[in-house]
Amino acid sequence: MGERRPLPPQTYRRLVIKVGSAVLSGPAGRxxxxxxxxxxxxxxxxxxxxxxxxxxxxxxxxxxxxxxERPRTMPGKQAVAAVGQPTLMYWWEQAFGWYDLKVAQILLTAEDLAHRHRYLSARQTLETLLEWGIVPIINENDTVMVDEIKFGDNDQLSALIATLVGADLLILLSDIEALYEADPRTHPTAQPIHFVERVNAQVLQMAGDDPNRVGTGGMKSKLLAAEKAQAAGIPTLLLPGTRSQSIAEALRGEPIGTLFAGGNRRYSGRKLWLYQLPKPQGEIVVDAGAALALRQGGASLLPAGILxxxxxxxVGEAVRCxxxxxxxxxxGLVHYSAAELRRIQRRKTQDIEAILGYKNTDEAIHRDYFALASELEAR
Known part of the structure; x- marks a missing residue:
């Protein structure tokens, strides 16, 4: 954290902009x-x-x-979202129509991006729309959402989309003007922070979890989205969505909102996709030796280390270790199914074929198909 650094506008060709519910709701929403x-x-x-x-x-x-207020039941939430989604897109289409811009609607669930081929298909569709000069408008597919396939909120979705399309900058437009030292709703003297080098435990302590009446996120959600973007080397701007020129002002380097540095890109390609997977398909618990080898030695996971x-x-699906x-x-991506791993866990590699009657590989997860979690996520 420190003094705000200017953003050279010419370096930001592709942007992902997320707009929160609170910005679009109420009498001034339109x-x-x-x-x-x-x-x-x-x-x-x-x-x-x-x-x-x-x-x-x-x-x-x-x-x-x-x-x-939002319904408490899942069917109720789905029904309300189904009523509201056509109106949301109609008003966006009308708004962009004033500037002769065409829009496209894309609804996603976490499951769509958890499968590699769907992930790549979504990227190809977005690339085509951008090539055609169309503004893609993405939202979580609330009408079919269940807990197992939710991203969590659109802050997290926007970070994944920024990575998906190789964005140069992620912008979060919110009713919250910036990151503050403490929640300004309960600490009126708290000061805004205009630059954050890295999202860590100290920064997370400044956040509040409470969303507004119509939204699902909060400041912590935005910080976690910025952390995901940092893993891909993408800077994030948190800006007041109710300020008419906030994006242009921020790109000029004016001290508005909060800029989260992009940092060094930790992963790329398949490993970046693994690192940011919203919903891996299962979990594997490993012993202390295997945990150390994975974290510090860059090793593959062998069946002997699985508890x-x-x-x-x-086979080939993503799991959390x-x-x-x-x-x-x-x-990581597994070389054996859950049923197969249960049969060979705690066993040596030379025993795999005798137990299963065949052997795909020695490794349960190869190191080339494993993405190590950041310190932030591992806490």
Whole structure:
């Protein structure tokens, strides 16, 4: 944390912009939507590409149905989102139409990005839309969401999309103006922080978890999204979505909002996808020796180091690896199914063929298909 560093605008050709529900809800929501479309149109005139991640289906549905708060049941939430999603897209289409820009709707679940071929397919679709000069508008597919396939919130989705499309910058537009030393709602004298070098435990302590009435995220969610983007070397800007020129002002280097540095890219390609997987298919608990070898030695995981296999998954699917205390070590692609691993766990590699009647490989997870978790996630 320190003094705000300027953003050289010419280096940010591709942007992912996430708009929170609180920005689009209420009496001024429509005007905010028009102002955001105007800002994105300005970015397009400068030769930039923009992918928009928009919350708001739930908020729109609540308004249309005259409800004061989100339903408590999953079917109720799905129904409200189904009512609100067409309106959300209609207003975006109208807003961008003022600037002769076409839009495309893309609804995703975590399951869509947890499968490598679907992940690559989504990327190809987005690349094509950008090539055609269309603004993709992405939202979580709330109408079919269940706990097992939720991203958590659109902050997390936006970080994954930024990685998916190789964005140069992630922008989070929120009703929260910046990261503060403490929650300004309960600490009125708290000061804004305009630059964060790295999201760590100290930074997370400044966040509050409470979302607003219509949203699902909070400051902590935004910090975790910034941390995901940092893993891909992508800087993040947290800006006030209710300020009509906040993006242009931030790109000029004015001290508005909070800039999270991109840092060094830790992973790329398949390993980056593994690192950011929203919903791995199962879990493997390993012993202390295997945990040490994975964390410090860059080793593969052998069946002998496996203590427990949780869930059901097939060959080639992604799983979380945990140590004996339940701390996350990393995520990898398995060479054996859950049923096969249960049969060969704690056994030596030379015993695999005798137990199963065949042997795919010596390794349960090869080191080339394993992404080590950051210190932040492992806590």
């Amino acid at each position: 005007q905010q939507q028009l102002a955001i479309a105007a800002q994105i149109a300005g970015l397009r005139r400068e030769g930039r590409e923009v992918v928009l991640v928009s919350s708001g289906a739930m908020a729109m549905g609540l308004g249309k149905l005259g409800l004061m 427990e296999v949780r869930g059901q998954f097939g 945990l140590d004996e205390r339940g701390h996350l070590i990393g995520v």
